[in-house]
Amino acid sequence: MSDNAERIRLFKVMVLARTCDDRMAKLKAQNEVAGSVFVGRGQEALSGAAGIQLRPGDVFAPLIRDQAGRFGYGETPLDVARTVLGRRTGPMRGRDGNVHRGDWGAGLLPMISHLGAMAAPVIGVLLSRRLTGKQKPGDLSVGIASIGDGGMNTGALHEAMNIAAVERLPFILLVADNQFAYSTTSDRTYACKHLVDRAIGYGVAGHRCDGTDADACLATVGAAVAAARAGKGPQLVVADLLRLAGHGTHDDASYVPEDVKSRFGDCLQMFERSLIQQGVLDAAAVAAIRDEARRQIEAAVEQARAEPQPEAATEDWSARCERDLVHVRSA
Amino acid sequence: MRVAIRMPQLGEAAAEATVVSWLVQPGQAVKAEQELVEVQTEKSLLTVAAPADGVLVEISAKPGDVLKVGEVLGHVGDPAAQAAPATPALANVHDVGAPPKPRAPRPNQLRPSGRSGDDGGRIAPPSLMAGSGERSFLSPRVRAKVAESGLKTSDLSFITGTGAGGRITAADIDRYLAHGEPMPPIRQAVAAAMTRSWTRPLATVATSVQVDSVLAHRRTVAGRPSLTVYALRALALGLKAGSPFAKRLYGNRMHTPGTIDLAVAVEVGDGVLTPVIRKVDELGLPELTTAVEDVIEKARAGKMADAGEAVASVSNYGVFGLTWATPIPLPGHSVILGLSAPQNQPEWNPATKTWDRVRRIELTLTFDHRIADGGDAARLINRIAEFISKPERL
Amino acid sequence: MKYLEAIRLALAELLADDQRVFIYGQDIAGPFGGAFKATKGLSERFPGRVLNSPISEDAMTGLAIGAAMDGMRPIVEYQFADFASVAFNQLVNHAGSIFYRTGRPCPIVARLPVGGTPGGGPFHCQMPETWLSNHPGLVVVAPATVADAYFMLKDAVACRDPVAFLEHKYLYYHLEAEFDPRVAEHPGLGRAVVRRQGDDLTIVAYSGMVHHATAAAAVLESDHNISAEVVDLRCVRPLDEETILASLARTGRIIIASEGFPFGGPTAEVAALVAEKGFAYLDAPPVRLAARDTPIPFHPELFAEHHPDDQAIVQAALELAKY
Numbered sequence A: 001m002s003d004n005a006e007r008i009r010l011f012k013v014m015v016l017a018r019t020c021d022d023r024m025a026k027l028k029a030q031n032e033v034a035g036s037v038f039v040g041r042g043q044e045a046l047s048g049a050a051g052i053q054l055r056p057g058d059v060f061a062p063l064i065r066d067q068a069g070r071f072g073y074g075e076t077p078l079d080v081a082r083t084v085l086g087r088r089t090g091p092m093r094g095r096d097g098n099v100h101r102g103d104w105g106a107g108l109l110p111m112i113s114h115l116g117a118m119a120a121p122v123i124g125v126l127l128s129r130r131l132t133g134k135q136k137p138g139d140l141s142v143g144i145a146s147i148g149d150g151g152m153n154t155g156a157l158h159e160a161m162n163i164a165a166v167e168r169l170p171f172i173l174l175v176a177d178n179q180f181a182y183s184t185t186s187d188r189t190y191a192c193k194h195l196v197d198r199a200i201g202y203g204v205a206g207h208r209c210d211g212t213d214a215d216a217c218l219a220t221v222g223a224a225v226a227a228a229r230a231g232k233g234p235q236l237v238v239a240d241l242l243r244l245a246g247h248g249t250h251d252d253a254s255y256v257p258e259d260v261k262s263r264f265g266d267c268l269q270m271f272e273r274s275l276i277q278q279g280v281l282d283a284a285a286v287a288a289i290r291d292e293a294r295r296q297i298e299a300a301v302e303q304a305r306a307e308p309q310p311e312a313a314t315e316d317w318s319a320r321c322e323r324d325l326v327h328v329r330s331a
Numbered sequence B: 001m002r003v004a005i006r007m008p009q010l011g012e013a014a015a016e017a018t019v020v021s022w023l024v025q026p027g028q029a030v031k032a033e034q035e036l037v038e039v040q041t042e043k044s045l046l047t048v049a050a051p052a053d054g055v056l057v058e059i060s061a062k063p064g065d066v067l068k069v070g071e072v073l074g075h076v077g078d079p080a081a082q083a084a085p086a087t088p089a090l091a092n093v094h095d096v097g098a099p100p101k102p103r104a105p106r107p108n109q110l111r112p113s114g115r116s117g118d119d120g121g122r123i124a125p126p127s128l129m130a131g132s133g134e135r136s137f138l139s140p141r142v143r144a145k146v147a148e149s150g151l152k153t154s155d156l157s158f159i160t161g162t163g164a165g166g167r168i169t170a171a172d173i174d175r176y177l178a179h180g181e182p183m184p185p186i187r188q189a190v191a192a193a194m195t196r197s198w199t200r201p202l203a204t205v206a207t208s209v210q211v212d213s214v215l216a217h218r219r220t221v222a223g224r225p226s227l228t229v230y231a232l233r234a235l236a237l238g239l240k241a242g243s244p245f246a247k248r249l250y251g252n253r254m255h256t257p258g259t260i261d262l263a264v265a266v267e268v269g270d271g272v273l274t275p276v277i278r279k280v281d282e283l284g285l286p287e288l289t290t291a292v293e294d295v296i297e298k299a300r301a302g303k304m305a306d307a308g309e310a311v312a313s314v315s316n317y318g319v320f321g322l323t324w325a326t327p328i329p330l331p332g333h334s335v336i337l338g339l340s341a342p343q344n345q346p347e348w349n350p351a352t353k354t355w356d357r358v359r360r361i362e363l364t365l366t367f368d369h370r371i372a373d374g375g376d377a378a379r380l381i382n383r384i385a386e387f388i389s390k391p392e393r394l
Numbered sequence C: 001m002k003y004l005e006a007i008r009l010a011l012a013e014l015l016a017d018d019q020r021v022f023i024y025g026q027d028i029a030g031p032f033g034g035a036f037k038a039t040k041g042l043s044e045r046f047p048g049r050v051l052n053s054p055i056s057e058d059a060m061t062g063l064a065i066g067a068a069m070d071g072m073r074p075i076v077e078y079q080f081a082d083f084a085s086v087a088f089n090q091l092v093n094h095a096g097s098i099f100y101r102t103g104r105p106c107p108i109v110a111r112l113p114v115g116g117t118p119g120g121g122p123f124h125c126q127m128p129e130t131w132l133s134n135h136p137g138l139v140v141v142a143p144a145t146v147a148d149a150y151f152m153l154k155d156a157v158a159c160r161d162p163v164a165f166l167e168h169k170y171l172y173y174h175l176e177a178e179f180d181p182r183v184a185e186h187p188g189l190g191r192a193v194v195r196r197q198g199d200d201l202t203i204v205a206y207s208g209m210v211h212h213a214t215a216a217a218a219v220l221e222s223d224h225n226i227s228a229e230v231v232d233l234r235c236v237r238p239l240d241e242e243t244i245l246a247s248l249a250r251t252g253r254i255i256i257a258s259e260g261f262p263f264g265g266p267t268a269e270v271a272a273l274v275a276e277k278g279f280a281y282l283d284a285p286p287v288r289l290a291a292r293d294t295p296i297p298f299h300p301e302l303f304a305e306h307h308p309d310d311q312a313i314v315q316a317a318l319e320l321a322k323y
């Protein structure tokens, strides 16, 4: 069992993520958001456990259900609110939205929509670190890329995982097998017994855990990250869990059968219960954590709302950073 | 390859022409630029030249047909192509299903591009040369050059085209521009007007009239009207008295203006201005004198009092001491009345049985023969002479 | 020096001068030195910086993007440009979008052996510039000379935007020219150049087609008294509109020739450019010469007839001059 400080840290991140997701969904319902809002309800334990393992210099490529991991790694509620509301002040300046936010400089990669596409860039960063001699043997900077059971089957993902294995890079592929790829069930998505079996094929270490159990996630992801840091090469972590919401706010997920629902609990509720039962937190402390989360998210939303939107007239419509290619020349 | 023989641009205004006769028969070989067919516009008889070397493979317009500019008169081509008239001109032998060629030498063909989709690259665009039979085609570059150098469309008719099919090229324009300087604008305007006017069938009738009575009469009238004023007034009344020359032609339509409006020619600097005086038939001699003086003064000051449409004008060429001339009516005018200088002449006086000295002028009336005939012109000039000889009736 | 040797020299100097540079691609390391030997000897001289990759074009490109964003100047060698279609997503959706989305440059260089060789067939001869240049954010260059192969590769690495660098396979061994990289002058990466001056018409070309264009211009001059100007685009995205329009303004007639497929692409873009911005210079409609609208055939007889060459350009020029 991880130490209690780490567990409380994870719990706070999970609460903040749940609060944030719910608030963003509400903003969408209030018609304040263009495009979709995606939430990570039910996946906070796995994502958050990964996020809080990371330290500056590491790389994280989150996907659409990684609010907990993003907060764990240091994303601020203000960046979320600004991006979801399309504000010019946000990291994407209204040019990209919702889950596509990130900051290459901070090691939080802004995803493109194409599933599987973000693994190779993480590997590229790790290779770069090696080539420039920036890695400290035995205590390597690591990279984590998130993927779902659906995205696991893209060619891009396979190619990237294979390269990570060939180069023995400190790369962790974090797989949330949430039983559905949008509406498609796992039996139409893959035919191996368990996705962790693919580790053998890639030639990497495989880990499996119950994604609804925060302590299990902390332990498993922690072990995988530690192994990667120690130079044991790529790690495949597959967690079993259930998406406790629709694919996006537009989806009521009515296709999820009751018996599947009954098999998976809510990681946040269960974690809260066990923290209270074990005396790590009392009800008042939990309430305070919730209140603090609400306060932070509300403050971020209020601030973002007051900030300017992008303007087409003043937008810099340039897709290239070299404005004057006619004069680009090597030294 | 079949190249269309198209009705060329026929000068400034004409939009169509009538086929008169073919100078070459189908099946005969022709050379590019050879004259093929005569066509008649409103203004002139023209010939249309062959757009390319070849054989006259088809005549599609027969004598009497009226074709718009750009319409097809017939085709010049290669007689073999007649077998497949529906095939557009193709630049690539593959596209007409030629058999495979020997491996070497490499065939020498244009491979057109810009085709896509399901055609497998088999459809070629029509030959580039399809439009080049039109001598009058001006490329965008030539048009831009014309505009930029301030040339008028009328200039183009003086430029010999050295491009394909006799087209004018940018270099041709440069060569033209290298000669002298542009005609002053007013001369260009006069030139254009006279050229337009000259395309009509004009004829002149003349008579002489004694002017002693007029010269005496003018001393009795306020402002001492000039001979021109008397002539204008006489012309106005003559036209008003049922002359067909009170009408104007618009294309093939006759229009009778509600008033008799006449123009006066005024010599200014580089050219002649022709201000208009309205309702001349309704102005008495004193008012007309004032009106004429007024427009002359304004014209000399560079101002056109009224440049509107008139039906006729008067030219007093007599002020130059001339005894006879045939001025050209302005475009749109049906007649021009000319006055010579007065001359002393002996005239037998049967009453006194003496030769008396009288002063006479020649009147010339040049008219648009499309509007009416010589008899009408004679009646009009006689009436004018009558008025001038009896000025008290004016 | 051969075109290929110029590329190899540029790569060696880039590796020597800039620690951020590394090369990633299939079969490029070791004594083998790449399918076309562009990297021969380099992995020995620069250990650990010329790396063999698995056959994973998409991830190779994604990896380069990550490395570039981490400060490196990666050069990815695709064995044949045809296979870069597998990397389409990373090239256009990822590399091409990063600067606009995030404000950070993504300096990768994608080396793409392009163009046809007899017997190459449908999947080893293609020109990728049309599909690469449609998306915003990428620079697409196609050197046609030995000096350009050398300088433009260095300039491509200096460029902070992702660059698709099209190397013509036929030129690798067949194009040879004397040049001293230490003294030679060269224009900037995005500049088109006039390879041969002329008055009567302009032939715009890029990559291997430039050599067909200059050969055609020589024949036009000697046999037909037609003086053709040859403009080598060098960079097909963005286009150097100024140089193209300036040449057209002199000649009034234009042929745009390419080995690529006929629908869209640089030939269509140049034709659209002259119609939109150079209309008043035109004495005749612009003429596009492109490959046929079929996959590239394997058989040398069919292959030779698939794309335009100097004879096709001469014939098009003769017709165009008469217009």
Ligand SMILES: Cc1ncc(C[n+]2csc(CCOP(=O)(O)OP(=O)(O)O)c2C)c(N)n1
Residues within 6 Å of the ligand: A064, A065, A113, A114, A115, A147, A148, A149, A150, A151, A152, A154, A176, A178, A180, A181, A182, A243, A247
């Ligand atoms: C390459 C690609 N194809 C299709 C999509 C559309 N899409 C977005 S999310 C999604 C389902 C993803 O399922 P999974 O990977 O299991 O992740 P989950 O949504 O369950 O978290 C699909 C099909 C996409 N984004 N990328």
